[in-house]
Amino acid sequence: MPDPESITNPQVQRTHRAMLDAARRLLSDNGPSAVTHLRVAEVSGVARATVYRHWPDRADILLDLLSRSADLHLTPPPPDLPVTDRVTALLRTFAATLNGDGGQILTAMIGLAEWDDDVFSALERMTTRGPQSLRNLLATGIEEGSVRSDTDVDLLSDRLIGPIYLRRLLYHDEVTDAYVDDLVAATLGPSLLG
Amino acid sequence: MPDPESITNPQVQRTHRAMLDAARRLLSDNGPSAVTHLRVAEVSGVARATVYRHWPDRADILLDLLSRSADLHLTPPPPDLPVTDRVTALLRTFAATLNGDGGQILTAMIGLAEWDDDVFSALERMTTRGPQSLRNLLATGIEEGSVRSDTDVDLLSDRLIGPIYLRRLLYHDEVTDAYVDDLVAATLGPSLLG
DNA sequence: AAACATATGATACAGTATGTCTCATCTAAG
DNA sequence: CTTAGATGAGACATACTGTATCATATGTTT
CATH class of the missing domain: 1.10.10.60 (Homeodomain-like)
Structure with missing residues (x-):
């Protein structure tokens, strides 16, 4: 052995x-x-x-x-861009991974994790690393003032990632760049008005 | 037989x-x-x-x-309330179903639908009825002016439902009423400022 | 109530999958 | 070259799968 x-x-x-x-x-x-x-x-x-x-x-x-395979490639983009652009870039690479092999692997893990604690642990490792870098990015945006300061970072992260998961896992639709752009604009856009 | x-x-x-x-x-x-x-x-x-x-x-x-079992109980609430309150009520019942048996059944279906077209069809029927009543509700809100008219209804629906799915299916966290309230406030709230 | 039709229970059967074991052969390292 | 460890091939018992048969139980019809 x-x-x-x-x-x-x-x-x-x-x-x-x-x-x-x-x-x-x-x-x-x-x-x-x-x-x-x-x-x-x-x-x-x-x-x-x-x-x-x-x-x-x-x-x-x-x-x-x-x-x-539990790597969703949610690597943070270069810091020489506005926060919203970096968020968009981050979510685009994330969506690209979901559109590819990552989607099937994630689907398999979700279906198994409900009844297998070991798979759930692996799933947890897989799904926490990505959102963490997104949360750090959003926290930076709050410091800069480009993201509303009264926004809960964890919830904001969920609001950006959730729809992407929904579209891929439940609708089996491809998550296009245009969808990500609209999502970021709708979620982070109104904050500039406040 | x-x-x-x-x-x-x-x-x-x-x-x-x-x-x-x-x-x-x-x-x-x-x-x-x-x-x-x-x-x-x-x-x-x-x-x-x-x-x-x-x-x-x-x-x-x-x-x-x-x-x-493919009934997520996304029944529209009584129309004698403001749209945002009706949206909250709708999503609360939806979350409650996901917290219960619905979550496990949905999890099983997601895991199977990727490789079984018949299961995917059943999943499609299961996941389109709910969002449809939500979309109708949001369309009403746009007519009333309580929801921004430049918002895409489909995207708005995804932005409200996606985070709830995310929390239940990936994080295995209970979707509390407080979470739904915060989600609705964050998603529909800023529109009142515009 | 009697006759008919159908569903079920119990069992048998062949084919396949599962899990473990043994031993000859092959590969890598000293 | 020699030794330790990994692999290949196959045997083996057990369990699961899918189908078939026939007696019995149940429901429906006249």
Whole structure:
């Protein structure tokens, strides 16, 4: 059985990567229920026993896969722009990730996290890092005066991210840049009038 | 095999209901993957063959269960109140449903709809009725002048519902009345200043 | 009340999936 | 070269899946 944390053996790295790639494809094509030891073995070409050696429990495969993919790429943009523009840029990259593979992975995690605490922990790590950088950005805006000072930062973050999630996860609509622009304008715009 | 649409036979009604109750409990306790013919038969006390007679495919059980539960109770409140108060009342009942069983069922549907078109159709019916009554309410507000006329109704609906979904589905936090109140105040409040 | 139609229960059956084990072979590292 | 560890191939028992059969129970009709 290979060491789960620091894998130095290149043979182990190869098989592990091949199996994870297969699991990723299975998840993307057929959903979480398709990610089993048997099917991962079939798709990856690795022996079934080896899949069990790496992940004794079926949920471990998904958790490993999801933990590695749990990056929504909500990196803060360069600080030489107005806050509202930086917020827009941040949310655009976030929406782009949701439109791509991130949306499916997030969907899978939401469906599993309700009944699996480990998946929920991974989901929590995945969904707190992004909003945090957004909150920092909004806090900067409040200091600058470009965002209303009586606005709750946490709620404001929810109001910017919530509609984007809604559109992707429930409506299965692509989140366009125009949608993000309108959302930011409607949410942060009126503050300039106060 | 019983007629799926108009069941008049009381015997069929009994077994069908018993099996659906078992499926509901299994879904709530252990998630969609636990809703199988075998386990529904065990929990309900019905013979396994009978479960197959009612739903030949495993997904049909969930789809039947989800379609019946797909009511988010987004009923419009009495029209003798200001629009913003009616919006608040509407969203409060919506949040209450999400806090209860509706949240788990919706979570299950989101996780399945990504890879099952039939579930997505059911999800679509479930998530369009509610926003529609909200949109009608917001349109009334625009006519009255209590909501900014330059606001896109669809976007405004998303901005009110999105954060509520976000809080329940991703954060697993209870959506309190206070949260709804703050959300409505922040979203519709500034319009009064314009 | 009797006769008919249908749904259910119980069981059997083959096929497949799951989880564990063994051992020969292969790979990596000293 | 030698040794430790990982993999491949297969066996094995168990459980789950999907279908079929037939006796029994239930509902409907005359």
